[in-house]
Amino acid sequence: MKHDAYTVTVAKDLADLIPSFMDNRRKELETLRAAASASDFDELRRLGHRMKGAGSSYGFDLVSTTGKTIEDAAQSGDAEAVKACLAIYEDYLAKVEIVYE
Amino acid sequence: MSKTVARQAPTEVSTAAPAFRVLIVDDDPDMLGFLAHMLRGEGMDAETAADGTEGIAMVQAAAPDLVLLDVMMPGVTGFDVCKRLKSDEATAMIPIVLVTSLEDSGSRVQGIEAGADDFLSKPVKREELIARVKTLRRLHETRRELESGRLAGEIQNREAIRSAFSRYVSPQLAERIIADAGEEGELFSSRAQRVNVVALFADLRGFTRITESTEVGSVVDMLNEYFTILTDAAYHHDATIFNMAGDSLLVGFNVPFPQEDATRRAFLTAQEMVSRFAPVARRWKDNYGLATGVGIGICMGEAILANVGSPHYTSYTIIGNPVNTAARLMQTAPANEVLMCGTVYEEIQSLLPAEAVEPRGEVTLRGKQEPIAVYALRIPVTE
Numbered sequence: 470m471k472h473d474a475y476t477v478t479v480a481k482d483l484a485d486l487i488p489s490f491m492d493n494r495r496k497e498l499e500t501l502r503a504a505a506s507a508s509d510f511d512e513l514r515r516l517g518h519r520m521k522g523a524g525s526s527y528g529f530d531l532v533s534t535t536g537k538t539i540e541d542a543a544q545s546g547d548a549e550a551v552k553a554c555l556a557i558y559e560d561y562l563a564k565v566e567i568v569y570e
Numbered sequence: 571m572s573k574t575v576a577r578q579a580p581t582e583v584s585t586a587a588p589a590f591r592v593l594i595v596d597d598d599p600d601m602l603g604f605l606a607h608m609l610r611g612e613g614m615d616a617e618t619a620a621d622g623t624e625g626i627a628m629v630q631a632a633a634p635d636l637v638l639l640d641v642m643m644p645g646v647t648g649f650d651v652c653k654r655l656k657s658d659e660a661t662a663m664i665p666i667v668l669v670t671s672l673e674d675s676g677s678r679v680q681g682i683e684a685g686a687d688d689f690l691s692k693p694v695k696r697e698e699l700i701a702r703v704k705t706l707r708r709l710h711e712t713r714r715e716l717e718s719g720r721l722a723g724e725i726q727n728r729e730a731i732r733s734a735f736s737r738y739v740s741p742q743l744a745e746r747i748i749a750d751a752g753e754e755g756e757l758f759s760s761r762a763q764r765v766n767v768v769a770l771f772a773d774l775r776g777f778t779r780i781t782e783s784t785e786v787g788s789v790v791d792m793l794n795e796y797f798t799i800l801t802d803a804a805y806h807h808d809a810t811i812f813n814m815a816g817d818s819l820l821v822g823f824n825v826p827f828p829q830e831d832a833t834r835r836a837f838l839t840a841q842e843m844v845s846r847f848a849p850v851a852r853r854w855k856d857n858y859g860l861a862t863g864v865g866i867g868i869c870m871g872e873a874i875l876a877n878v879g880s881p882h883y884t885s886y887t888i889i890g891n892p893v894n895t896a897a898r899l900m901q902t903a904p905a906n907e908v909l910m911c912g913t914v915y916e917e918i919q920s921l922l923p924a925e926a927v928e929p930r931g932e933v934t935l936r937g938k939q940e941p942i943a944v945y946a947l948r949i950p951v952t953e
Contacts, residue, residue: 482611483604526693526694527604
């Protein structure tokens with residue numbers, strides 16, 4: 470499900486790490502797309518698993534939940550579900566706003 | 571893959587104690603960055619490795635105080651790293667925290683089997699991370715304190731042994747006895763042992779004249795000078811000193827540890843005793859008009875090695891025929907002469923200058939029934 474805006478609250482002390490984190494997410498989206506086109510479910514599962522671990526650690530819960538969905542969909546070889554996830558993830562990365570506190 | 575090694579000194583910590591060092595192993599650079607940031611915030615040193623192979627190499631190069639280890643890594647997994655470190659004696663004691671997915675209970679079972687000390691759920695909650703690491707740091711510090719206390723006790727014990735036994739044996743031999751003592755600390759067997767020994771007795775010719783003609787204070791100084799030379803020579807060739815009485819000294823070779831070249835060592839010791847005492851004898855002659863010199867007897871054979879005495883006083887001693895024979899030989903040896911039994915002579919014959927050796931034939935020594943072959947060796951000294 471797409472939203473008009475996404476707001477994420479991140480601990481202030483992590484501010485320095487966020488630009489690199491966001492940069493890695495955008496690269497990750499490209500890698501996910503490439504893996505989905507190639508129907509490389511192993512790679513999709515690995516990437517989903519990684520998103521799941523990193524996302525919420527930084528405060529980006531949607532990265533974790535999307536990651537888990539991708540991991541599960543890849544596990545069952547569900548290409549459609551993966552595609553739907555990638556659309557949401559793309560929208561999220563384009564619109565997410567970060568609030569530090 | 572890039573490797574991030576960053577050590578950041580905590581700003582508020584001013585003590586000299588080394589920082590707690592944590593190695594983080596994870597193939598995700600974002601997790602590495604996040605975990606390292608959290609630990610540094612707690613004043614710890616955080617180093618990072620981007621895969622299992624690099625992690626193992628870093629632990630082996632410089633053992634950290636704790637390892638935070640991701641499980642799902644391509645190639646060498648976290649389980650592999652854990653098993654590897656726990657099976658190596660050098661790294662087995664380093665606590666390992668496996669970082670696993672929250673819902674993955676199978677991983678935890680596998681982690682326990684691999685030897686992991688604790689687990690941390692991913693995504694990581696900073697409170698949980700800090701709490702777990704702090705607990706392990708406390709454990710680590712307690713263990714380190716206990717260990718340094720135990721080591722201090724052990725060192726104290728060894729120093730006591732060293733100072734006690736270095737009176738009898740050379741420092742090298744004392745080291746070896748301590749090393750061989752084992753954890754029970756049993757140094758010399760309390761039971762008597764039959765051993766092959768090379769016994770060397772030395773005494774000072776002309777000593778009776780010294781005690782009669784010289785004042786007491788000087789006698790003690792002179793004896794100390796004489797014994798210093800003799801014990802130095804004995805230690806120099808790893809002899810064990812068994813007895814010092816009046817002006818005579820009994821040392822043994824091949825005890826308490828076997829010495830392949832025991833007779834050679836005895837010969838070299840005798841030679842060193844005589845030649846190093848010679849300048850002292852010259853000085854005494856000039857100063858006091860005394861004719862002195864070292865006379866030596868050497869014999870080998872089976873003897874009994876034991877702690878002999880009462881509960882109040884014991885002496886580490888060799889008893890038996892070779893010791894008695896060496897004493898008798900010493901008594902008849904004039905200054906600068908070494909008298910030895912045939913068995914000793916046969917073993918060291920090749921080392922001796924033929925012109926300095928004089929066979930004395932079969933001699934029946936005082937208190938002995940059987941005659942033995944005796945050889946005399948003159949040690950040349952400049953008069």
